[in-house]
Amino acid sequence: MFDAAPAQPLVQVRDLKMYFPIYSGVLRRKTGDVKAVDGISFDIFKGETLGLVGESGCGKSTVGRALLRLYEPTAGSVSIGGTNVLSLGDEALRKTRPQMQMVFQDPQASLNPRMPVAAIIGEPLREHTDWDGQKILARVYELMDAVGLNRKFANRYPHEFSGGQRQRIGIARALALKPKFIVCDEPIAALDVSIQAQVVNLLEDLQDEFGLTYLFISHDLSMVRHIADRVAVMYLGRIAELSPRDGLYARPLHPYAEALLSAVPEPDPALARSRQRIILKGDVPSPANPPKGCNFCTRCPKVMDICRQVKPELAEVEPGRLVACHLYSEKTAAG
Amino acid sequence: MPDQALPVLDVRGLKTVFRTRGGEVHAVNDVSFHLRPGELLGVVGESGSGKSVTMMSLVRLLPSPPADIRSGEVMLQGKDILKLRDEELRDVRGARVGFVFQDPMTSLNPVFTVGDQIAEPLIRHKGMTKAQAANRAVELLELVGISDARKRLSAYPHQFSGGMRQRVMIAVALACDPEVLIADEPTTALDVTIQAQILELVKDLRQKLGMAIVWITHDLGVIAGIADRVMVMYGGQVVEQAPVKELFTNPRHPYTRALLKTIPSLTGHRDARLQVIEGQPPILTAAPTACPFRPRCKHALDRCDRENPQRRALDDRPVGHGHDVACHWTPESADV
Numbered sequence: 001m002f003d004a005a006p007a008q009p010l011v012q013v014r015d016l017k018m019y020f021p022i023y024s025g026v027l028r029r030k031t032g033d034v035k036a037v038d039g040i041s042f043d044i045f046k047g048e049t050l051g052l053v054g055e056s057g058c059g060k061s062t063v064g065r066a067l068l069r070l071y072e073p074t075a076g077s078v079s080i081g082g083t084n085v086l087s088l089g090d091e092a093l094r095k096t097r098p099q100m101q102m103v104f105q106d107p108q109a110s111l112n113p114r115m116p117v118a119a120i121i122g123e124p125l126r127e128h129t130d131w132d133g134q135k136i137l138a139r140v141y142e143l144m145d146a147v148g149l150n151r152k153f154a155n156r157y158p159h160e161f162s163g164g165q166r167q168r169i170g171i172a173r174a175l176a177l178k179p180k181f182i183v184c185d186e187p188i189a190a191l192d193v194s195i196q197a198q199v200v201n202l203l204e205d206l207q208d209e210f211g212l213t214y215l216f217i218s219h220d221l222s223m224v225r226h227i228a229d230r231v232a233v234m235y236l237g238r239i240a241e242l243s244p245r246d247g248l249y250a251r252p253l254h255p256y257a258e259a260l261l262s263a264v265p266e267p268d269p270a271l272a273r274s275r276q277r278i279i280l281k282g283d284v285p286s287p288a289n290p291p292k293g294c295n296f297c298t299r300c301p302k303v304m305d306i307c308r309q310v311k312p313e314l315a316e317v318e319p320g321r322l323v324a325c326h327l328y329s330e331k332t333a334a335g
Numbered sequence: 336m337p338d339q340a341l342p343v344l345d346v347r348g349l350k351t352v353f354r355t356r357g358g359e360v361h362a363v364n365d366v367s368f369h370l371r372p373g374e375l376l377g378v379v380g381e382s383g384s385g386k387s388v389t390m391m392s393l394v395r396l397l398p399s400p401p402a403d404i405r406s407g408e409v410m411l412q413g414k415d416i417l418k419l420r421d422e423e424l425r426d427v428r429g430a431r432v433g434f435v436f437q438d439p440m441t442s443l444n445p446v447f448t449v450g451d452q453i454a455e456p457l458i459r460h461k462g463m464t465k466a467q468a469a470n471r472a473v474e475l476l477e478l479v480g481i482s483d484a485r486k487r488l489s490a491y492p493h494q495f496s497g498g499m500r501q502r503v504m505i506a507v508a509l510a511c512d513p514e515v516l517i518a519d520e521p522t523t524a525l526d527v528t529i530q531a532q533i534l535e536l537v538k539d540l541r542q543k544l545g546m547a548i549v550w551i552t553h554d555l556g557v558i559a560g561i562a563d564r565v566m567v568m569y570g571g572q573v574v575e576q577a578p579v580k581e582l583f584t585n586p587r588h589p590y591t592r593a594l595l596k597t598i599p600s601l602t603g604h605r606d607a608r609l610q611v612i613e614g615q616p617p618i619l620t621a622a623p624t625a626c627p628f629r630p631r632c633k634h635a636l637d638r639c640d641r642e643n644p645q646r647r648a649l650d651d652r653p654v655g656h657g658h659d660v661a662c663h664w665t666p667e668s669a670d671v
Contacts, residue, residue: 055526055527055528055529056526162615164615192381192382192553192616193381193553193555193594193597193598194381194593194594194597194611194612194616195615196597197597197609197610197611197612198611198612198613200609201608201609201611204608219526219527221527221601222598222599222600222601223599225599225600225601225605226599226605226606226609249601249602259528260527260528261601262531263527263528263530263531264527264556264601265527265530265531265534265554265556265557265559265560266556266559266560266600266601266602267555267556267558267559267583267595267598267600268559268583269559269560269579269580269583270580271559271602272556272559272560273560277531277535279528279531279532279535280528280531280532283496283498283499283529284526
């Protein structure tokens with residue numbers, strides 16, 4: 001992605017909204033919406049890893065699922081490799097599925113316990129190709145080699161593997177149809193520290209080898225710093241900041257990004273004790289009833305009057321850095 | 336914290352075995368440590384390293400069978416609590432040793448109000464009346480930073496957010512002024528900004544109350560910020576133990592060294608590739624005769640196959656007091 005020619009966006013998301021209806025009362029009438037994702041836009045360039053970070057309930061997993069149409073988004077557009085995924089009919093959608101795959105958080109829950117590994121990895125091939133059994137098995141072996149699983153284990157069941165190995169099975173399955181784009185939804189959150197590094201290195205190797213583009217969803221900010229080229233920070237269904245990795249970690253611009261980074265404990269006693277932390281007060285408001293104006297205004301240490309009235313738009317405030325905050329808008333600077 | 340102060344808690348040679356259909360699992364193998372008044376001991380290890388089982392064994396919280404505490408002493412203020420009868424033990428649990436668990440949703444009872452749950456140990460252990468207990472519950476909720484405490488007494492756990500529930504759990508654990516507080520991954524289920532709030536609260540409470548704390552976690556970052564001393568566990572054993580600064584600046588066990596290198600940093604240099612520890616943690620089906628880290632160790636010697644290393648002191652202080660490590664390898668021997 002550091003080629004001289006400007007990189008092409010593989011994934012373009014525009015004003016994506018995903019509302020989940022709330023029904024209540026005896027008649028189960030719709031009385032409101034949980035605004036899990038409330039109008040977000042971003043691009044992911046070919047071969048790039050976009051990190052998507054935020055705390056639980058901020059909507060980051062919903063974004064990943066809505067992109068692949070595992071949910072039906074309420075509004076917006078998602079284009080992957082030039083196809084508008086949201087406007088496709090069922091059959092056309094099925095045909096584009098091989099291009100876009102997902103690696104899930106919990107390898108225990110996302111693998112069928114009654115299927116042997118070869119069947120799990122081969123399932124997308126049986127579904128989307130007309131290959132015979134032998135050709136499929138050959139491809140399964142190839143995939144097992146690629147993710148570092150021993151071919152001898154092809155007839156074993158998921159419970160016979162450790163967490164890290166199960167995650168490798170999930171990755172092999174996602175790779176089966178040679179996708180261009182993979183959504184990794186917290187792929188290492190369920191793994192032990194010493195196993196996380198193995199899986200992250202594998203994901204990076206596969207990216208180099210097959211030219212993959214990742215959306216890497218995680219709450220682990222240090223791991224995202226390692227793997228991502230650019231990072232989007234979400235808060236309560238919206239993007240607060242979207243910046244290149246180095247810029248964000250060296251100098252976060254949005255007050256929420258700043259607080260989030262300062263809250264991460266550093267494995268260095270001297271640094272941990274000297275560092276000035278920003279302790280946010282209170283909890284994240286409910287996405288069913290987000291605050292008026294900026295959704296961070298109830299906890300922001302730098303809140304101004306305008307923040308409680310007007311919703312800030314995500315805008316480029318420095319080259320390549322997009323921030324949704326009134327601190328950087330010209331209007332407030334002038335006034 | 337003077338070194339000479341008598342430990343509040345002194346655990347010696349603890350061994351816990353689970354008997355399962357598939358055979359025995361030696362979850363905790365000869366673990367010794369002590370806790371001085373006012374000290375915060377961090378216990379680090381991966382899942383299956385035996386850190387939680389060790390702490391649950393202290394006050395016999397594990398169901399038996401399958402758990403079986405084979406040997407060891409747990410001296411609380413000089414008295415072995417493993418030898419206590421069940422009803423005597425009940426006076427220790429929750430009163431002299433408080434517990435905070437990882438998941439505040441499952442460890443609070445959903446059908447009782449928050450006020451009832453804080454009052455329960457006060458009525459049970461301190462013989463307070465309901466009204467006295469309610470007043471004390473308000474004080475405790477204020478202590479852990481919950482505003483409007485009197486009104487909140489009648490709230491149920493589901494009406495609280497994750498961070499607030501964990502504050503309630505801390506209030507319950509602190510209710511009877513325990514001598515020792517055992518916190519088992521208390522912030523793991525919380526978001527980082529909420530974790531930061533809880534860590535601040537614990538630092539603040541330590542200054543106010545001065546109790547001794549055991550803090551179990553897999554997060555070395557959390558440990559670096561709050562612990563005085565750190566004990567690293569692997570495969571049911573203590574592999575290294577040191578004051579916090581010493582452990583981070585001069586780790587000696589190959590596991591500790593590798594672990595510190597596998598975690599990516601938030602600041603400073605960014606490596607192109609993460610360092611990995613190859614292989615898997617061990618399954619402890621028998622009492623170990625070799626070093627449990629042997630199959631994954633970069634520095635393994637022939638001796639490591641034959642002999643499970645004992646903890647040895649690296650300074651002039653006895654094992655458990657300064658920096659000690661259970662490893663045959665030394666950085667110096669690498670040059671030979």
